[in-house]
Each structure stands twice: as C-alpha cells, then as structure tokens.
Amino acid sequence: xxxxxxQELYFYLKLTxxxxxxxxxxxxxxxxxxxxxxxxxxxxxxxxxxxxxxREDFISPIHRDMGAFxxxxxxxxxxxxxxxxxxxxxxxxxxxxxxxxxxxxxxxxATSMLASTLxxxxxxxxxxxxxxxxxxxxxxxxxxxSSRGDFHEALNFAGIHKLPVIYxxxxxxxxxxxxxxxxxxxxxxxxxxxxxxxKGAVCSGNDLHAVMRTAHAAIDxxxxxxxxxxxxxxxxxxxxxxEHDQPFYRPQEELIEWESRDPIQRFEIYLxxxxxxxxxxxxxTERRVKEITDEAVRFAEESPWPDGKEALEDLYANPF
Amino acid sequence: MATTYIKAIHDAMxxxxxxxxxxxxxGEDVGILGGAFKATEGFLQEFGPERVIDTxxxxxxxxxxxxxxxxxxxxxxxxxxxxxFISCGYDQIINMAATLRYxxxxxxxxxxxxxxxxxAGVHGGLFHSQNPESYFLPxxxxxxxxxxxxxxxxxxxxxxxRDNDPVxxxxxxxxxxxxxxxxxxxxxxxxxxxxxxxxxxxxMTFITxxxxxxxxxxxxxxxEKEDGLRVEVIDLRSxxxxxxxxxxxxVRKTNKVxxxxxxxxxxxVGGEIAARxxxxxxxxxxxxxxxxTSEDTHYAFSPPLEEFILPNVDKILAKARTLAxx
Numbered sequence: 308x309x310x311x312x313x314q315e316l317y318f319y320l321k322l323t324x325x326x327x328x329x330x331x332x333x334x335x336x337x338x339x340x341x342x343x344x345x346x347x348x349x350x351x352x353x354x355x356x357x358x359x360x361x362r363e364d365f366i367s368p369i370h371r372d373m374g375a376f377x378x379x380x381x382x383x384x385x386x387x388x389x390x391x392x393x394x395x396x397x398x399x400x401x402x403x404x405x406x407x408x409x410x411x412x413x414x415x416x417a418t419s420m421l422a423s424t425l426x427x428x429x430x431x432x433x434x435x436x437x438x439x440x441x442x443x444x445x446x447x448x449x450x451x452x453s454s455r456g457d458f459h460e461a462l463n464f465a466g467i468h469k470l471p472v473i474y475x476x477x478x479x480x481x482x483x484x485x486x487x488x489x490x491x492x493x494x495x496x497x498x499x500x501x502x503x504x505x506k507g508a509v510c511s512g513n514d515l516h517a518v519m520r521t522a523h524a525a526i527d528x529x530x531x532x533x534x535x536x537x538x539x540x541x542x543x544x545x546x547x548x549x550e551h552d553q554p555f556y557r558p559q560e561e562l563i564e565w566e567s568r569d570p571i572q573r574f575e576i577y578l579x580x581x582x583x584x585x586x587x588x589x590x591x592t593e594r595r596v597k598e599i600t601d602e603a604v605r606f607a608e609e610s611p612w613p614d615g616k617e618a619l620e621d622l623y624a625n626p627f
Numbered sequence: 628m629a630t631t632y633i634k635a636i637h638d639a640m641x642x643x644x645x646x647x648x649x650x651x652x653x654g655e656d657v658g659i660l661g662g663a664f665k666a667t668e669g670f671l672q673e674f675g676p677e678r679v680i681d682t683x684x685x686x687x688x689x690x691x692x693x694x695x696x697x698x699x700x701x702x703x704x705x706x707x708x709x710x711x712f713i714s715c716g717y718d719q720i721i722n723m724a725a726t727l728r729y730x731x732x733x734x735x736x737x738x739x740x741x742x743x744x745x746x747a748g749v750h751g752g753l754f755h756s757q758n759p760e761s762y763f764l765p766x767x768x769x770x771x772x773x774x775x776x777x778x779x780x781x782x783x784x785x786x787x788x789r790d791n792d793p794v795x796x797x798x799x800x801x802x803x804x805x806x807x808x809x810x811x812x813x814x815x816x817x818x819x820x821x822x823x824x825x826x827x828x829x830x831m832t833f834i835t836x837x838x839x840x841x842x843x844x845x846x847x848x849x850x851e852k853e854d855g856l857r858v859e860v861i862d863l864r865s866x867x868x869x870x871x872x873x874x875x876x877x878v879r880k881t882n883k884v885x886x887x888x889x890x891x892x893x894x895x896v897g898g899e900i901a902a903r904x905x906x907x908x909x910x911x912x913x914x915x916x917x918x919x920t921s922e923d924t925h926y927a928f929s930p931p932l933e934e935f936i937l938p939n940v941d942k943i944l945a946k947a948r949t950l951a952x953x
Binding site for chain 2: 365396397398399401402406407408409410411415416418419420423424425426427428429430431432433434435436437444456457460461463464467620621622623624625627
C-alpha cells in the first residue's frame with residue numbers, strides 16, 4: 308500500500324543526497340569555500356530520527372547532518388546561501404557551513420567543538436521538563452565526540468533528571484582519521500548509557516526503518532516523561548572527514564562493503580517489494596530534488612555578499 | 628536595616644525569580660546548602676527543586692545547560708561556586724554562548740547570567756582567589772560586570788538577569804560580608820556599561836572596579852589630606868561594555884591617570900584602558916598612565932605572599948605621588 312510517509316521519506320533521503328552531492332561539486336569548483344563536510348552514506352539517520360518531529364522539538368545537528376536541516380523545514384535556498392557565505396544565509400555570512408541554526412524551526416547551530424552541543428540540548432530538555440512541555444531535544448554527535456567530557460556531563464545530568472532528550476551517536480567508525488579502537492576500548496558507544504542510568508540502543512544507521520523504530524520509541528518515551536535514551540547508529544561516511552580529506556587511512560574494501568549497504572538503495576528495495584513503481588518514483592523524485600537544488604544554487608549565487616562592516620553586527624541585542 | 632553585598636545578590640535573584648517565572652538557578656550546592664556563600668539561602672524552600680537545581684560537579688554542563696535553556700526562552704542564572712572554576716566551562720562560554728547570536732545571524736539569543744565569587748584577600752590560595760575577568764575580556768558577545776557596592780551588586784545583577792545577552796557577573800568574595808548599606812525598598816536596576824564617579828576631583832583620576840574601589844578611595848582621601856591633591860575616583864562597574872566616555876571625560880579634566888585593579892598586570896583590563904587613553908587623550912596627558920595591579924604571579928596562599936601580591940593603599944599612594952610629581 309502506498310503511503311504519504313514512504314513518499315516523504317524517500318523525498319528527504321533523495322533531497323539530502325542531491326543537495327550534498329551538489330555542495331561537494333560546488334566546493335570542487337571553488338564556489339563554496341571553507342570547510343565542507345559530506346554526510347553521504349549517513350542520510351537515513353537524520354531523516355529517520357527527525358521525520359515526524361514537531362516544530363518546537365529542539366535538534367542540534369552536527370556538520371554532517373544537512374538532512375536534519377532540510378527535514379526540519381529550513382528553506383534549501385537559505386541553506387545553500389549559508390554555505391556560500393552570503394548575506395541571505397542563516398548566519399548572514401558570519402560562519403561557514405552548519406555552524407548556524409534556525410531556532411524558529413528548533414534547529415540549533417553547532418560549534419566545531421564536537422559534543423559541546425550535548426549539554427546545550429540537555430538544557431533545552433530541562434526547560435521542556437520544567438515548563439511541562441511535551442517537546443523533546445535531540446543531540447547528534449559522532450563516536451569520536453563521545454570521548455569528550457561534555458558527553459559525560461550531559462548524559463550524567465540527563466539521567467539524574469530523566470530529561471526528555473535523545474542522544475544520537477552516528478558511529479561511522481572514524482573521527483577524522485582516528486579509528487574507533489583508538490577512540491575507546493568498547494565496541495558500542497551505547498553501552499555507556501548504563502553508567503548514566505539511560506536507556507541505550509544500537510541499530511543499523513543505514514536501515515531507515517531500524518533508525519525510525521529505535522528513535523521513535525525513544526522519542527515517545529521522552530515525551531511521556533520516561534527519560535533519556537542514548538542511541539547508536541552504525542554507519543559509514545563515503546567521503547573523507549571533510550572534502551579536503553583523501554581518506555587513505557581506510558581500506559577501499561571497507562568503503563565498497565558499506566556502499567553496498569547504501570541506505571537509499573536499501574529503501575528503494577523496500578519500496579519495490581511494497582509494490583511501488585520505483586523506476587518512475589525515482590525519476591520523478593530525482594527531477595524534483597534537482598529542481599529544488601538548482602533553485603537553491605541560483606538563489607545563493609544571485610544573493611548579495613555581506614558588507615565587510617557587517618562583521619561588527621549581531622554581537623549583542625543592543626550594540627554599544 | 629543595612630544590606631550586605633552578599634544579601635544584595637541574594638535579594639536580586641530572589642526578587643527576579645519572584646517577578647519572572649523563566650528565571651531559575653543552577654549550580655553546585657545552590658539548593659540544599661543554599662550556596663557555598665549563602666547567595667541562594669532559602670531559595671530551595673521558596674522556589675522548589677525545579678527552579679533551584681543542585682547540579683553534579685559539572686561546570687561544562689552548568690554553563691551548557693543554561694545556554695540550552697536560555698535559547699528556548701528561559702533566563703537561567705548559572706552559579707560557579709568559585710569563579711576560578713569557570714575555566715572548566717570555558718569552551719561553553721567563549722565558543723558556544725559568545726558566538727551564538729552571531730552565528731545565528733542575530734536570530735537567536737542567550738539571556739543568561741553566569742555568576743560567582745572572584746577575588747583574593749581572604750587567603751583562598753591559588754584556586755579560590757582568581758580574578759578571571761581577563762580570560763574573557765577580548766571575547767565579543769559577552770558582557771562582564773564587577774560590582775563594588777551592595778547597591779550596585781543588586782541593581783547590576785537585576786539588569787544582568789533582564790539582559791538579552793550572556794553576562795559574566797564577577798562578585799568579589801572579600802566584599803560579601805564586609806560592606807553594607809541601606810538599599811531602596813522599591814525595585815531598581817543599575818544599567819550595564821555605565822561607570823560611577825565615586826569621588827570628584829581635578830588633579831588626578833583613579834580608574835578602578837570591584838574591591839579595589841575601597842583602597843582607591845582611602846588613598847584618594849589621604850592624598851587630599853596629606854598632599855592637597857584632589858583625586859577623582861571612577862568605579863567602572865562593567866568591564867564590557869566599558870564606559871569610555873566617563874573615562875575620557877575624567878582624563879581630559881585631570882590629565883593624570885592611575886588604573887587600579889586586583890587582576891594581574893599582564894593582560895588585565897588596565898592595559899587596554901591605558902592604550903585607549905593614549906590613543907584618544909594623548910594631548911591631555913601630563914604624565915605616564917600608571918597601573919597598580921596584582922603582581923604577575925599566582926595568587927599565593929601564605930599571608931606575606933598574598934600581601935606582597937595584592938594592591939593596597941600604600942602601593943597606590945606611592946604610584947600616585949610619583950605621577951603627581953610630573
């Protein structure tokens with residue numbers, strides 16, 4: 308049976324991939340400067356976790372989570388302008404890539420100090436609990452970030468107060484070049500949940516349905532006041548840490564194995580088994596996401612640069 | 628009844644929490660204990676554990692969670708038990724909070740206060756005596772406040788809680804129970820970024836803040852009595868924004884400046900003030916801009932060491948007399 312949900316999920320998976328592929332290309336062409344990071348291969352995690360979230364739900368995506376911005380309703384044009392450093396971007400050119408958010412849509416902009424958003428999302432969840440609002444906060448992070456103290460302090464506090472927060476670890480096995488075995492002595496980041504009194508869960512981050520089942524159970528629990536969850540999604544990034552990075556440190560065979568578990572192709576198999584005309588759906592969706600991305604690029608290219616002196620703006624509510 | 632400096636801080640928070648349900652406090656030992664210095668005594672009983680949160684020993688979490696709550700509409704007060712420990716939350720302050728409005732293109736804000744006891748003179752040793760303001764002075768996006776009187780402590784803290792930007796509020800623990808004054812019964816604030824002229828004068832300007840106001844005033848009185856010098860004393864009250872207008876106005880009047888602060892000499896705000904005065908008022912100066920500060924060392928514990936390190940009336944007098952001779 309065809310459902311709106313299947314169609315929307317497929318659309319966001321494809322939009323994320325098209326958008327990110329285009330960003331990589333624009334970076335190679337020298338049109339997008341600075342650090343550019345691709346989440347290609349990991350799309351099912353942000354799409355699966357964020358699908359169905361409310362506008363007020365607070366998410367703190369990291370640099371690889373373009374799809375989280377898109378599915379939370381950030382305008383692709385504004386997002387592309389952000390990456391270009393244009394005045395029309397989320398940060399008006401103040402910082403590159405995904406260091407900006409859209410709080411109107413509950414999207415918080417990260418810093419480069421990975422894991423530092425975990426205490427912040429925990430604070431948003433504290434407010435939701437304090438004000439008896441049934442919203443949730445979701446913090447995304449990589450396995451490497453779990454080595455930082457911010458991770459410990461955040462999870463410890465969330466456990467004590469049973470806060471409506473979900474920590475989503477996107478374990479892609481490499482923090483830049485450093486493999487997981489040099490990052491921690493355990494196989495699953497999620498087992499650390501127990502030490503904080505959190506519920507822990509591991510799932511395949513390349514299986515959209517597994518992500519959705521795991522995440523939505525955690526979100527339901529959080530909304531009901533039953534406390535926080537640490538979810539670990541095992542996945543793999545196809546590109547290097549950043550687009551500057553040639554990931555010689557990973558075996559080619561490993562990449563091929565993971566590419567053969569591609570989350571979007573996997574979802575297409577599901578759609579096919581379910582009786583969709585996948586060829587037609589793919590063609591239509593690809594045309595649509597290409598149009599959206601083309602329009603976003605056009606908007607970003609045509610947008611004005613900020614004036615140099617705007618570097619002094621937006622520091623304070625009332626300038627002095 | 629006269630109100631002490633610490634009671635003024637207590638009352639500011641108490642009244643703001645009564646006035647605005649979005650104000651809450653989190654920190655180490657702020658609830659059951661009522662704070663290491665009793666700044667939040669009785670708060671747990673009055674406001675309950677949801678608004679008076681005893682946190683684990685987790686400065687990063689204290690600051691980070693305050694940021695998260697502020698971003699979604701609350702007005703948290705994060706207590707750092709001793710201002711020295713603020714370094715444990717440094718990244719959250721300078722990278723997360725300070726850049727937040729900026730990196731969100733002005734469309735997000737962090738209305739929060741991080742407050743705690745700073746300063747030496749009570750034999751606190753290396754980790755209970757620091758003046759951390761200079762760790763934060765160059766960081767845009769932050770405001771920094773350091774009150775010297777009970778009246779200001781209350782009014783500035785209220786203004787800080789109502790402010791829409793992150794404010795670092797450095798109280799001086801030496802002053803907590805050593806000074807007191809009658810405070811108005813009615814609600815009042817002291818605006819951030821405005822200095823106070825504590826003593827009028829025409830021969831020399833002392834620029835100071837926080838606990839150093841008192842030795843500065845004593846020295847100014849002695850200079851009048853013993854040397855016939857009329858010294859103007861400016862209490863900065865806020866270090867960011869800094870009231871440059873008040874500084875330049877006084878320098879143009881007196882032509883001689885001594886900057887007095889308990890923070891160390893190297894990298895202390897005095898260096899920046901001296902540079903700006905030199906840039907803006909060079910033609911008004913009749914002598915070198917002079918500083919009296921703590922020595923460039925750690926805040927040592929043993930009384931003779933601490934006494935050697937900190938500024939005092941005699942040190943101010945000596946420097947002021949040298950300057951007066953120009």
